[in-house]
Amino acid sequence: MSIEIIKISHCRNIQSAQLTLKSGLNIITGANASGKTSLLEAFNLLGTGRSFRTSRLNHVIQSEQEALTIFAQLRTTAGLSQKLGFQYKQGKRLLRLDGNPIRSGAELAHLLPIQLINQQSFDLIDQGPSQRRKFLDWGVFHVEQSFYPVWQRYMRSMKQRNAALRQSVQQIEHWELEMATSAALLHDYRNQYVKSLQPLFSASVREMLGCDDITMQYRAGWEADIPLNELLAKNRDKDRELGYSRYGPQRADLVFKRDGVAARERLSRGQQKLLVSALVLGQAQLLMNATGKPGTVLIDDISAELDAGHCSKLMKVLLATGSQLVVTAITPEQLPDIKDQIPAMFHVKHGEVKEVV
Ligand SMILES: Nc1ncnc2c1ncn2[C@@H]1O[C@H](COP(=O)(O)OP(=O)(O)O)[C@@H](O)[C@H]1O
Ligand SMILES: [Mg+2]
DSSP: OEEEEEEEEEETTEEEEEEEOOSSEEEEEOOTTSSHHHHHHHHHHHHHSSOSSOSOGGGTBOTTOSEEEEEEEEEOTTSOEEEEEEEEETTEEEEEETTEEOOOHHHHHHHSOEEEESGGGGHHHHSOHHHHHHHHHHHHHHHOTTHHHHHHHHHHHHHHHHHHHHHTOTTHHHHHHHHHHHHHHHHHHHHHHHHHHHHHHHHHHHHHHOOSOEEEEEEOSSOTTSOHHHHHHHTHHHHHHHTSOOSSGGGOEEEEEETTEEHHHHSOHHHHHHHHHHHHHHHHHHHHHHHSOOOEEEESSTTTTOOHHHHHHHHHHHHHTTOEEEEEESSGGGSOOOTTOOOEEEEEETTEEEEOO
């Protein structure tokens, strides 16, 4: 699925804009505060229903306006056209596909897989494991249909066990067994996914960073060769004191190291950006391999933290994924030479978008 046309009204400083996009490379340039990130925000809202900057969608509506509306014409790989609409008004979010309401985030995510590389992407390396779990699960969700229902089942049984811990009820063993059954499946899905991601990640890291000593290791959240229910039973008293379940897939993580030392200690910001990009692009490729459908990758401020040589390597890897790309930069001179590509080019100034021809 790619986005053919997007119409945006009242998204941050964008009063009204319409962009006709290519299924390959699309470039948006503009000075600081012109509206580049605001445009990407609109793409992201359309694909996820959420803002990447704020949990309060009210801040995304243009000041003094009542509603934010985004409309897109999508093109499926089979060449069919679909219409997707997003509106946020008076605290309510409304999403429609060809006029019918879309009720779940999962349905929307399957429809329009959107990935993002921006300044917040560094959180993947700098911050705690929850960002990395989200990243991992985004990938698994898109290639393994059973992942989401199993994950829901796990979360439900963990909630029940946590409640049982506090009330000392008999049923706790039942919930521990339930947790163990779904935990084993979740672990298999995640483990398998990381195994498929590994070679793509390493190849991109080699190409962009020129090194072979960065490792990615998946941690299950417990010693996965022990059935989770045994571990939970052993730790019941401790968990009771804490009031929650300490072990399980809710604790999973991906650990990145260079030379055995945490990547955040050993890599420059530019190198971290390339590492995160290698991950995101590896996911884009797996998505394409598994579903035959390209996703859309948004890259805000591509040249930030990167010299010309590395920026050009990143662009090369981006183009090789076959995804639809929407890339922003301050000036066209910041962009690497893209020789045989004829991208769609837009310039934004004070929130007004013009196609550059
Ligand atoms: N809700 C809003 N209403 C109107 N303007 C906004 C809103 N939120 C942010 N802005 C403004 O939009 C402008 C463009 O921001 P942004 O898209 O982040 O610029 P950039 O081109 O540097 O990425 C900024 O001046 C910002 O203050
Ligand atoms: Mg910006």
